[in-house]
Amino acid sequence: MPAIDRGLRRLRLWLWAVVALVASALAAATLGLWPRGVDGGDDPAADYASTFGGPFSLVDPQGRRVTDATLKGKPFALFFGFTHCPDVCPTTLQSMARLRRKLGADGDRFNIVFVSVDPERDTPAEIGTYLSMFDTPIIGLTGTPAELARIVEAYHVYYQRVPIEGGDYVVDHTATVFLMDAQGRFFSTLAYEEGETARLAKLRRLVQR
Amino acid sequence: MKTRFILAAAAFVAAAPALAQVSVDGAWLRETAPGARTGAGYGLVVNAGSAEDRLLGGSTPVAARLEVHSMTMDGGIMRMRPVTGGLAIPAGGRVALKPGGYHLMLIGLKQPLRRGTMVPVTLDFARAGLLKLSLRVESIDHGRESPHAGH
Numbered sequence: 539m540p541a542i543d544r545g546l547r548r549l550r551l552w553l554w555a556v557v558a559l560v561a562s563a564l565a566a567a568t569l570g571l572w573p574r575g576v577d578g579g580d581d582p583a584a585d586y587a588s589t590f591g592g593p594f595s596l597v598d599p600q601g602r603r604v605t606d607a608t609l610k611g612k613p614f615a616l617f618f619g620f621t622h623c624p625d626v627c628p629t630t631l632q633s634m635a636r637l638r639r640k641l642g643a644d645g646d647r648f649n650i651v652f653v654s655v656d657p658e659r660d661t662p663a664e665i666g667t668y669l670s671m672f673d674t675p676i677i678g679l680t681g682t683p684a685e686l687a688r689i690v691e692a693y694h695v696y697y698q699r700v701p702i703e704g705g706d707y708v709v710d711h712t713a714t715v716f717l718m719d720a721q722g723r724f725f726s727t728l729a730y731e732e733g734e735t736a737r738l739a740k741l742r743r744l745v746q747r
Numbered sequence: 748m749k750t751r752f753i754l755a756a757a758a759f760v761a762a763a764p765a766l767a768q769v770s771v772d773g774a775w776l777r778e779t780a781p782g783a784r785t786g787a788g789y790g791l792v793v794n795a796g797s798a799e800d801r802l803l804g805g806s807t808p809v810a811a812r813l814e815v816h817s818m819t820m821d822g823g824i825m826r827m828r829p830v831t832g833g834l835a836i837p838a839g840g841r842v843a844l845k846p847g848g849y850h851l852m853l854i855g856l857k858q859p860l861r862r863g864t865m866v867p868v869t870l871d872f873a874r875a876g877l878l879k880l881s882l883r884v885e886s887i888d889h890g891r892e893s894p895h896a897g898h
Binding site: 621624625629669700703704711714729 | 777814816823825826853891
């Protein structure tokens with residue numbers, strides 16, 4: 539009897555050893571992968587991220603030219619949309635306003651930029667009126683189709699005019715918020731589905747780096 | 748006289764259940780910027796009837812058209828589309844019109860939707876017919892599912 543007991547105990551110990559070995563191997567693999575992603579190096583994801591952003595030249599509601607150089611010196615959160623968009627655009631911009639408030643004193647340390655991808659309907663002045671609805675300053679930009687094509691390409695953004703009944707149309711568009719650092723380099727994104735806690739944490743890292 | 752009364756009563760009885768079958772709980776419109784030409788409305792459409800109904804669209808004096816639209820998010824790309832053939836509301840079921848999903852789309856706004864005001868909206872159902880509502884205009888934040896909902 540005691541012999542069998544001892545045997546079972548030895549087997550159990552041995553099994554736990556296997557579990558521990560597998561777990562530490564997994565942990566090592568995971569940890570081994572992490573720093574490579576963060577440091578960039580030969581990580582394809584980091585290489586891809588570095589392709590977001592780049593030169594652009596658009597106009598603000600006052601008719602002033604705003605370029606990537608104008609925005610340098612402060613991180614910014616960039617969102618593409620159109621003023622006739624009744625749901626995701628106001629919701630996202632209001633969420634940005636709310637997050638800025640939650641950052642407290644750090645709230646001023648980044649710009650919120652809205653680029654309209656509906657140049658046919660959204661004049662700079664109309665974009666200004668639209669943005670006045672949000673209780674925080676938002677830089678509203680648009681440009682000629684060629685100027686917009688440049689920024690859309692720089693950020694790998696998708697937009698497509700879709701006709702609906704009555705001669706009207708809606709615009710399908712990328713609803714991701716791009717977080718760019720003070721040098722205009724890609725930092726991260728905020729997804730529409732992402733919770734506000736996660737969004738706030740990312741913004742905090744953006745402004746405090 | 749008596750016949751007419753009976754007919755009227757019969758018509759009333761016939762019409763009443765149809766009217767009572769579909770309702771919209773907690774309906775609201777989102778405030779818009781001055782000069783905005785589109786708006787959105789939401790609410791929980793409840794079908795207490797024993798047959799499927801369809802929300803076809805509707806009308807409101809504040810906009811040229813009122814349609815039911817869907818919103819989908821696919822790989823970070825937002826798409827809005829009119830719901831063709833009406834939005835099915837299953838028998839004894841409910842369908843939520845909410846931010847990030849189905850919504851009432853007010854096209855060609857004649858005036859901005861101002862927070863706190865009430866706006867008449869008539870919804871058109873395939874079976875239940877017209878449902879007259881008065882919708883309150885709420886803040887942009889309204890209806891967020893987060894515990895920090897816009898207060």
